Amino acid sequence: MAQSSQVLNCTDIDDILEKYYLSPFYAFEFCVGFPGNLFVILGYIFCLPEWQSCNIYLFNLALSDLVFLCTLPHLSYLYAHDQSGISPFACIVNRYILHVNLYSSILFMVWLSMDRYLLIKHPMKNHCLLKRRAAxxxxxxxxxxxxxxxxxxIRLMIQDLQNGNMTRCKDFASLNGDINVFGYSLGLTLTGYLLPLLGLCVFSHQIAHLLHVQERALQRRTSSYKRPLRVAVSAAVMFLVLYSPFHVLRNVRIGSRQPWAGLKLCTRMYIESLYIFSRPLAFLHSVINPVFYFLMGDKFRDLMLSRLRKLFRRKELQQEPA
Known part of the structure; x- marks a missing residue:
């Protein structure tokens, strides 16, 4: 009886976390991240007269985040209702957009770091990769x-939905199909996360080295050029902190489900619980990314602040008595 109660309790952990942790956390990320990314996109469309390579990368990053954030209300509803009562098409589209955003965000941040490095090395913007066409x-x-x-x-999700009578929309780490899920997850981790993270670290190191050389040559601190270094390092740290637990636990979660792992049911449930904790934390990058838009887009930031000042002044003038 005690063993049966333990099994029941440990199998309930994932359902409790999905309903009372994932669902409200996704709703929170949508409420905070959606206005920020929408504000940036509208600002780029209506306030930026001339686009540079940096602006193209930032706009695509914001667009990717905004589309992803639009899926969070649906995911929040899904986990609040035990992953059931959803159309298969909506399930596939939501999961697909989620993972496209996951790997496009870090990739665009790599190109932003590359752009900042080249701009410091070629201040006259005479490098071919600093051109808008190249971007x-x-x-x-x-x-x-x-x-x-x-x-x-997509194939994995279709097969898993068919095996479950189209009733449950599962996370990637819980899918079953004729594709080697464990190998595929390791490949995604390598190509989608580790290689771009390495790129971020390389460009951060190159920016630091270039600034060090300039300081020695000019014998003064180039504080205005240190901001790209802080931004590149901050981006690398953000993805390292948010993405690493997610990818490690996703692979451990998938590995724990394999026959060769030989793990007990409760052990697998505890691993899944840790993986559930890491998922919304990984998606926090969509909430944090708007900060980088203001740190890296000099003209964009100045234009937006100028427009806001004019807007507030206009409101103050309208409120003044005649």
Whole structure:
């Protein structure tokens, strides 16, 4: 009887976390992140007269985050209702967009760091990769690469939905199909996360090295150029802190379900619980990213602040008595 009660309790953990942790956390991320990303996108469309390579990367990053955030209300509802009562099409689209955003965000942040490094090295913007056409090509290839990475997940989701009579919309780590889920997850971790993270670290190191050389040559601190270094390092730290637990626990979760793992049911449930904790934390990047738009887009920030000042002054003038 005691053993049966223990099994019952440990199998209930994931349901409790999904309903009382995932659901409200996703709702919170939507409420905070959606206005910030929408504000940035509208600002780029209506306030930025001339687009540079940096602005193209930032706009695509904001667009990716905004589309992803639009899926969170649906996911919040889904987990509040035991992952049931959802159309298969909506399930596949939501999961697909989620993972496309997951890997496109860090990739666009790599290109932003590269852009800042090249701008410091070539202040006159005479490097070919600092041109708008190059940024558009890189952006297009990035979208293609991320979609190619995530496309096999569609087949997995369709097979899993068919096996479950189209009733439960499961997370990637809980899918079953004829694709090796563990191998596929390791491949996504390597190509979608570890390689871009390495790129962020390399560009951060190169920016630091370049600034150090400039300081020695000029014998003074170039404080105005230190901001790109702080931004690149902050981006690398953000993705390291938010993405690492998610990817490690996702692979451990998938590995724990394999026959060769030989783990007990409760052990697998505890691993899944830790993985559930890591998921909304990984998606916090969509809430934090708008900060980088203001730190990296100099003209955009100045234009937006100027527009806001004019708006507030206009309101103050309207409120003054005649």
């Amino acid at each position: 558009l090509i890189i952006t297009g290839l990035s979208w293609v690469a991320v979609n190619v990475e995530v496309t096999p997940m």
